[in-house]
Amino acid sequence: MQADFYYDPVRDAAGCQLSVTVLADRDHIRAEMREDALAAGFSIRECCSLEEYAQGPLAALGDLVLVDCAEASADAMALLSRLDMRGGKAGAQLVVSTTMPALDSVFGCFSMSAPQILVDPGRAERIIAIGQVLARVPNLRLREMGEEDRLMLLRLTEQVGRIAERLEKLSPGQREGGGAFRFESPSPAWHGDDRAHASGQSEKARPLLPDGPVLRRLIKARQMRLRYFDGSLFADPAWDILLDLAAARAERQQVSVTSLCIAAGVPATTALRWIGQMVEAGLLVRLSDPHDRRRAYIALADSTADAMARYCAEVGAAELAVV
Incomplete structure (x- = not known):
């Protein structure tokens, strides 16, 4: 029998x-999002297609805005940009699902509201995204669980614990206390420059990033492991993102979000979470396209580029890349 977890109504301090505002052109997706939001304890403020919402009277947004945008039409992008502005000002939390072909355009519409962006998600991924919103709501209560529910939850917790332990053994370099699923921002002592290494060095003494072909050979060597081993053993999206952006910087190329998600070697939704966390941590920066304000690129922060250059110099990246 499937466990039936329902939340009490989610209430604010008053x-x-x-x-919740539910916007989706695809009828079945809209119906699913509406049902899941109701099950999570939200009341429905509005539920319609993107076109209906854009053409209707200006209404207040829900505390949660669920959007499904499969195609990057001009009207849809204009609506997403307005939702971003309104959501950012009102403090609404946005969960936006889209497709890989539309990802760059959709990503470029959001700069104020910090939405969760899901790429070709299943229903479970949407529910998890709603759960992440619920996790930020204070005094949230789960309904009384029966004994069968408790046993199911206990077994699930044990399974997740075992997986985490195995991943910890595969990642011996993690800092003490850092879990396999944990991403930490740089500590206050991390400066991203050479103050901790050679504070007396001049700017000219700093190492430079290797040439693009050198970094591309390193990336290719990492990818060749997939011919001989299970790729899940080597999932390291943060490092793959840094390497790809370092190569692009050396080649003076701009990197789109879609391209970076592919380079990360993990599902696009997972890659987007890593990109967002790395931007928040100051490792990466978001750059707007001067010719198209609805398009955005991702690049290394200058301090991150300096750190990558020092790393490559110390490990002898040019020598390692020689086949």
Whole structure:
């Protein structure tokens, strides 16, 4: 029998039930998102297609905005840009699902509201995204669980614990106390420059990033492991992202979000989470296209480029890349 977890109504500090705006052109997706939001404890403020919402009277957004945008039409992108502005000002939380072909355009529409962006997600991924929103709501109560529910939850917790332990053994370099699923921002002592290494060095003494072909050979060597081993053993999206952006910087190329998700070697939604966390940590920067404000690129922060250059110099990247 499937466990049936339902939340009590989600309420704010004043005791008012929080609401959701559901926008999707695909009828079955809209129906699923509406049902899942209701099950999570939200009331429905509005549920319609993107076109209907854009043409209707200006209405207040829900506390949560669920959007499914499969195609990057001009009208849809204009609506997403407005939702980004309104959501950022109102403090609404946005969960936006899209497709890989539309990802660059959709990503470029959001600069103020920090949405969760899901790429070709299944229903479970959407539910998890709603759960992440619920996790930020104070005083949230799960309904009373029966004994069968408790046993199921206990077994699931044990399974996740075992997986985490195995991943820890595959990642001996992680800092003490850092879990396999944990991503930490740089500590306050991390400066991203050479103050901790050679504070007296001049700017000219700093190493430079290797040439693009050198970094591309390193990336190719990493990818060749997939011919001989299970790729899940080597999932390291943060490092693959840094390498790809370092090569692009050396080649003076711009990197789109779609291209970077592919380079990360993990599902696009997972790659987007890593990119977002690395931008928040100051490792990466988001750059707007001066010719198209709806398009954005990702690049290394200058301090990150300096750190990558020092790393490559210390390990002898040019020598390692020689086949």
